[in-house]
Amino acid sequence: MRRVSVGRALLGVGALAVAAVAVGLAPETEDIVRPFPVRGVQGERVEARTLGAEVEGIGAAEEVTVEYGFAPPALPTEGFWLVVEATVTTWKERQSLTYASVRVGDATYRTFSSLPAPALVGYSFDPGVPVTGQLLFELPDEALDTAVAEGIEVSFAAGIDPRLDTVAVVEVEGSDVELRPTIAIERAVVEGRG
Amino acid sequence: MTESTPAAVAAATVNGDELPAGDLPRRARRGWWRRNLLPLLVLAAVLPATVYVVLGLPVLEILGREPTPTVVPAGDSAEAAGYEWTVLDSAEFVGTGGGDGDGANAIPLGTSIVAALVQATPLDGASDVPVTCQATLTDRGSRVGERTWAPLVDLDQYDYVLGADTTTLCDPATGEPFVLEVVFLTPTGTYEGATVDIALSASGLTLRDGTLLRFPLGD
Numbered sequence: 001m002r003r004v005s006v007g008r009a010l011l012g013v014g015a016l017a018v019a020a021v022a023v024g025l026a027p028e029t030e031d032i033v034r035p036f037p038v039r040g041v042q043g044e045r046v047e048a049r050t051l052g053a054e055v056e057g058i059g060a061a062e063e064v065t066v067e068y069g070f071a072p073p074a075l076p077t078e079g080f081w082l083v084v085e086a087t088v089t090t091w092k093e094r095q096s097l098t099y100a101s102v103r104v105g106d107a108t109y110r111t112f113s114s115l116p117a118p119a120l121v122g123y124s125f126d127p128g129v130p131v132t133g134q135l136l137f138e139l140p141d142e143a144l145d146t147a148v149a150e151g152i153e154v155s156f157a158a159g160i161d162p163r164l165d166t167v168a169v170v171e172v173e174g175s176d177v178e179l180r181p182t183i184a185i186e187r188a189v190v191e192g193r194g
Numbered sequence: 195m196t197e198s199t200p201a202a203v204a205a206a207t208v209n210g211d212e213l214p215a216g217d218l219p220r221r222a223r224r225g226w227w228r229r230n231l232l233p234l235l236v237l238a239a240v241l242p243a244t245v246y247v248v249l250g251l252p253v254l255e256i257l258g259r260e261p262t263p264t265v266v267p268a269g270d271s272a273e274a275a276g277y278e279w280t281v282l283d284s285a286e287f288v289g290t291g292g293g294d295g296d297g298a299n300a301i302p303l304g305t306s307i308v309a310a311l312v313q314a315t316p317l318d319g320a321s322d323v324p325v326t327c328q329a330t331l332t333d334r335g336s337r338v339g340e341r342t343w344a345p346l347v348d349l350d351q352y353d354y355v356l357g358a359d360t361t362t363l364c365d366p367a368t369g370e371p372f373v374l375e376v377v378f379l380t381p382t383g384t385y386e387g388a389t390v391d392i393a394l395s396a397s398g399l400t401l402r403d404g405t406l407l408r409f410p411l412g413d
Contacts, residue, residue, distance in 0.1 A: 094344045127341040128381035129305050190379070192291040192302030 035157065035167040042173065046156075048166040050090060051097070051125070053156040055170040056132075057085040060144065061183040064136060068187040069116030075136075080144060082109075082137040083183045084154050084172075087191050090125040097121055099157040099167070102137050105146040112136040118188045125158070133188025148174040263391065263408040274405040275325040275366045275394040277314045281409045282373065284310035286385035287354075300353040306382045307346075307354055310390045310411065312374040314366060325404075326395050327364035331378040333388045343378040352379070366394065386412035 040046035045054040064081045065074050075081070088097055097120055100111040112135075113121050120133035135154070139147075151174040157167040227234075266272045271280040286308050289301030301307055308331055331343040345362065349355075356362065360375035376390060388411050395404030 091338045092340065093342045124344070126343050126379050128336075128384070129302075129379055190302040190305060192289065193304040 033163040035155075035162040035165055037155070037169040038166050039169045039171065041171050042176070045087075045089075046168040046170055048157065048168040050092075050095060050158040050165070051156060051168065052089045052091070053154075053168040053170060054087045055084055055154055055172055056087065058152075058172050058176050059083045059085075059183050060147075060177050060179045061181065062179065063182045064185050065182055066115065066185045068185075071114075071116045074182075077138050079138060079140040080179060081112075081183065082139050082147070082152070082177070083185070084135040084137070085132070086120065086135060086154070086156070086170075087130050087132045088120060088123075088125060088156060089130040090127055090158055092127055094124050094126055095158040096124055097156060097158055098160060099155070099162045100135050101155045102139075103153040103155070104139065104143045105150060107143065109137050109139055109143075112138055115185065119185075120188045123188050130191040130193065131188050132191040134185055136185065144177070144179060147177045150174055152177070261404060261406050263406040265408045265410070268410065272407050273317060274407055275327070275396075276317055276369075277366050278317060279392060279407055280313045280315075281390065281411075282311040282313050284308070284385075284390070284411045286382075288382050300351070301379075304382055306380055306385065307352060308343075308378045308380050308385050308388065308411070309354075310376050310409070311357070311360060312376065312390065312392065312409070313371075314364075314374060315371050316366075316369050325366045327366055328393045328395075329364055329374065329376045330391050330393070331376070331380065331384075331388055332391055333380070333384050335387050336384075341384075343380055346377045346379050349377055364392070388412070 038046055038048045042055045042058070045052045059082075061081045061083060063074055063076055064083065066072070082102060084102070100121060101108050102111075103109075111121050115121065115136060117123070118133070120131065120135055123131055123133065125131055152172050154170045154172060155167050156170075157165065159165065264272055264274070266279070266281070268281065271278050273279075286306045287299060287301060289303055289305045289307070290298045291303035292298065292300055312329070329345060333341045346352075346354075354377060356375055356377075357373070360373045362375055362377070364374050365372075380388075390409045390411060392407045392409070393404060394407070
């Protein structure tokens with residue numbers, strides 16, 4: 001029988017240990033393909049690869065009323081509506097805002113996508129032409145206190161899949177989140193800038 | 195223990211035959227090639243195939259996505275898809291953001307409507323193969339690189355009125371003459387240097403079998 005030296009055996013065990021540590025430290029697939037956030041604060045334009053986004057205001061309401069299009073005039077909710085007023089500009093080609101979310105504490109909520117056109121979600125943005133509108137998020141009641149205490153993050157991305165791409169992330173102070181009985185939702189319009 | 199010297203090397207044997215000094219390197223080299231012939235042949239076949247699959251196919255796919263555009267200078271015409279295509283006129287309408295004065299319009303400030311009239315005249319003996327037609331506006335001079343606009347659908351919101359004898363539907367399959375009116379909403383200043391691109395494709399899916407006509411606008 002062939003004899004193996006102690007040194008070689010230790011080397012093999014050491015290599016296995018190093019490999020185990022490397023596997024243990026390797027990031028999860030979801031972390032590898034996670035979007036790259038480009039961060040900014042409310043009132044400034046945050047520029048990602050596909051679009052620029054600026055949050056101009058934020059509000060919370062027990063009910064929203066849709067002031068245009070063919071939609072139920074009032075949208076009730078079991079929790080509350082978070083309304084984000086924003087201006088979005090795409091850079092290179094006609095694209096839609098396919099991904100918008102808010103992060104409150106540890107939870108992320110996707111935007112309400114059933115507003116009638118023209119709304120920010122689903123709008124076909126022409127390159128270089130800024131469009132102002134509102135994003136609507138339906139949140140549970142318990143998220144309100146967290147939003148007020150910790151603030152929120154609003155994320156914007158165009159294109160089919162935001163993974164491995166930059167996403168505009170706007171940080172908003174929680175003190176601006178004040179619950180009102182109702183907020184009116186207006187159509188998205190091209191923002192004229194002289 | 196035998197000590198290796200140059201003389202010992204010179205008197206080495208290959209396959210039991212003692213070799214004269216000087217023959218070893220050449221014979222050894224020939225033996226190496228003979229032993230490794232099969233792997234070398236496999237490598238010679240696999241390496242180019244790998245390079246073709248990894249690099250060549252994606253490059254060919256990108257190159258084949260669009261045909262080389264045919265640039266049609268202002269006033270000239272081009273023949274494609276059984277039609278003769280000519281830009282009759284084009285213009286930029288700079289937005290004033292509303293107002294009541296002379297020249298005021300509903301186009302938002304900082305933006306412009308860019309419009310072009312493209313005359314399509316059927317050629318004699320043209321085949322009636324269905325052809326899809328897509329018009330875009332392209333600007334290659336911006337700081338973000340190439341930008342492309344698709345035609346506006348809702349023209350009423352900017353009080354834009356189409357010509358009486360024009361259409362926004364580009365449909366060469368009819369075999370009838372038509373004047374295509376393409377209208378785009380762009381940032382002001384895009385017009386100069388931009389092009390109206392008309393893509394004509396028989397399959398309707400890709401432009402590999404099609405034609406791309408490029409009409410420069412402005413001066």
